[in-house]
Amino acid sequence: MPPRQQRTNRVEPTDATATASGDSATDGRVDGEELVLSYPGSDSPVIDGESVTATPGAVTALVGPNGSGKSTLLKGLADQLSPDAGTVRIDGQALQSFDKKEFARTLGLLSQESTSPDSITVEELVYHGRYPHRGFFEGTTEADQRAVERAIDLAGCGHLRDREVGQLSGGQKQLAWIAMVLAQDTDVLLLDEPTTFLDLHHQLEVMEIIETLREESEITVVVVLHDIEQAARLADEMVALGDGEIQARGTPAEVVTEDLLAEVFEIEAEVEQTPRGPRIEPLRARHDDESDH
Numbered sequence: 001m002p003p004r005q006q007r008t009n010r011v012e013p014t015d016a017t018a019t020a021s022g023d024s025a026t027d028g029r030v031d032g033e034e035l036v037l038s039y040p041g042s043d044s045p046v047i048d049g050e051s052v053t054a055t056p057g058a059v060t061a062l063v064g065p066n067g068s069g070k071s072t073l074l075k076g077l078a079d080q081l082s083p084d085a086g087t088v089r090i091d092g093q094a095l096q097s098f099d100k101k102e103f104a105r106t107l108g109l110l111s112q113e114s115t116s117p118d119s120i121t122v123e124e125l126v127y128h129g130r131y132p133h134r135g136f137f138e139g140t141t142e143a144d145q146r147a148v149e150r151a152i153d154l155a156g157c158g159h160l161r162d163r164e165v166g167q168l169s170g171g172q173k174q175l176a177w178i179a180m181v182l183a184q185d186t187d188v189l190l191l192d193e194p195t196t197f198l199d200l201h202h203q204l205e206v207m208e209i210i211e212t213l214r215e216e217s218e219i220t221v222v223v224v225l226h227d228i229e230q231a232a233r234l235a236d237e238m239v240a241l242g243d244g245e246i247q248a249r250g251t252p253a254e255v256v257t258e259d260l261l262a263e264v265f266e267i268e269a270e271v272e273q274t275p276r277g278p279r280i281e282p283l284r285a286r287h288d289d290e291s292d293h
């Protein structure tokens with residue numbers, strides 16, 4: 001198998017989708033092993049030797065305060081940020097040994113850094129998720145068209161299909177980006193704050209999309225979410241990050257505890273474990289001097 005091209009640290013998300021099409025080669029178990037992740041020019045790593053696993057047919061939610069390293073960890077898993085040490089494997093195969101096409105068929109990333117030309121339509125953007133290396137609509141197959149229609153339908157952005165991306169609101173753009181990564185039709189889906197900019201109706205729709213994908217397609221989903229209750233309702237597994245370290249992992253009931261909220265999120269809160277997941281009653285924000293006691 002030819003070696004995959006070296007990636008830079010900051011690649012446009014579309015680069016990972018360069019040749020997405022066809023049947024996938026894997027089932028989608030993701031193992032990030034002892035990952036050390038840092039940014040160029042920085043003295044110390046953001047993530048220093050952490051391991052994380054995500055399994056097919058399950059949703060793993062990454063939660064943590066601002067700046068705790070959630071996006072950095074996701075970029076490491078997506079090979080957008082090359083690890084200083086450690087390895088990411090999908091079904092036991094190191095990411096470095098995937099060729100570009102295989103990688104694109106296997107792993108899709110919705111990044112917070114997604115960009116696209118303003119002048120293309122939503123439909124073109126979604127096609128771009130399958131064949132960004134070609135001109136739009138050139139030589140697409142029926143399978144491509146089906147994947148694009150399904151993605152547009154799942155993301156609920158059919159009404160936006162002919163609108164130019166540059167004229168969309170933040171939430172409408174987010175839906176278009178979600179459709180684009182869904183069209184890639186991968187075994188592994190990494191989603192960085194997919195509910196950003198979305199109103200509550202569309203946030204719930206995104207949660208439903210993820211549930212549908214898990215149940216019908218048994219794909220592996222790793223999702224960064226800020227709303228801990230939403231994350232707990234959706235996820236099979238949760239990983240809580242604080243200061244670049246994994247502070248807790250396990251089922252939502254194991255992770256979302258009053259102690260974790262106090263120590264990692266600096267919130268004084270009551271947590272009630274309900275059949276639908278932990279319910280959080282925030283009382284007040286704690287301050288640094290209280291966290292030490």
Ligand SMILES: Nc1ncnc2c1ncn2[C@@H]1O[C@H](COP(=O)(O)OP(=O)(O)OP(=O)(O)O)[C@@H](O)[C@H]1O
Pocket residue numbers: 039040042046064065066067068069070071072073
């Ligand atoms: N491109 C970058 N270059 C240098 N440092 C970065 C870069 N991106 C993030 N960082 C730093 O890495 C640390 C973790 O950031 P990261 O974006 O991973 O956190 P996060 O948990 O996703 O935060 P948020 O919830 O605010 O999105 C922060 O200290 C941040 O300043």
